Amino acid sequence: MIKVAVCGALGRMGTAIGRLVSESSDLDLVGGVDVKAGSFYGVPVVEAARLDAFLEETKPDVLIDFTIANASVGNIKAAAAHGVALVVGTTGFSPEQREEIRLAVEGHVPAVISSNYSVGVNIFWTLIREAARRLPEGYDIEVTEAHHRYKKDAPSGTAKTILEILDEEVGPRTHLHGRQGMTERGDEIGVHVIRGGDIVGDHAVLFAGNYEVLELSHRAYDRAVFASGAVRAAAWVIGRKPGVYGMADVLNLS
């Protein structure tokens, strides 16, 4: 049995992941960590300040982290120091935090880190790369994302990954976040963020040329798509060489 612990256990994603792990016959949910102590799916949730002692006591094989960027960096460092493999879904990291994470992980533990664990989005990213690579010059590009009212980071991690892919294929170009007033289009990529209600996660990329528009989009209807991908990654990451992996590695897409 693979021993799994969840950081952010009482959050939207932590709850969805905890349920899947507790229902799995191959995985053993050993506990959770959150800002306040509690319980989920019959196991204790300890408060964040007790993370080190929790890892020492429960000795998980893998820690799944869906928290918030400022907390996640410390959680990743703690797991790496205890030799615990990682699955990280938290988004909103600064470039400096990403580097801190890389240094904490490389040479120490295997870690799957992805801004989106859904199978559909991982295929969507490959389609965006393909379209950006094949379309001739002259197509204007706009990226749109929409999420629920409680999402803290913007643009979404998935949208940032889309921008990285576009920069690799057609750029780098300026990323222009919204437009207002007298604007003249240049070769920037427009980025548009919508927040409202309980939208689970929508992303779209528009390639607009003369007399035609190519639009690629993905819509998540339930957090189960992210949770099942994260749980799949948790089973996959055990026994891998130390280093940073993506969901494309888990899905064998690269």
Ligand SMILES: NC(=O)C1=CN([C@@H]2O[C@H](COP(=O)(O)OP(=O)(O)OC[C@H]3O[C@@H](n4cnc5c(N)ncnc54)[C@H](O)[C@@H]3O)[C@@H](O)[C@H]2O)C=CC1
């Ligand atoms: N990669 C992916 O596929 C997905 C990523 N996400 C990302 O996951 C993160 C969490 O999203 P939600 O679950 O919707 O947020 P949420 O706000 O519902 O849950 C986050 C939880 O983390 C807890 N937390 C904060 N600091 C902590 C610490 N130091 N230690 C342990 N727990 C701590 C909070 O109390 C909260 O319960 C966000 O960054 C979001 O963008 C969300 C969905 C899918």
Ligand SMILES: O=C(O)C1=N[C@H](C(=O)O)C[C@H](O)C1
């Ligand atoms: O916060 C969310 O909800 C989501 N966050 C991820 C992101 O920032 O891309 C993935 C998904 O879109 C849901």
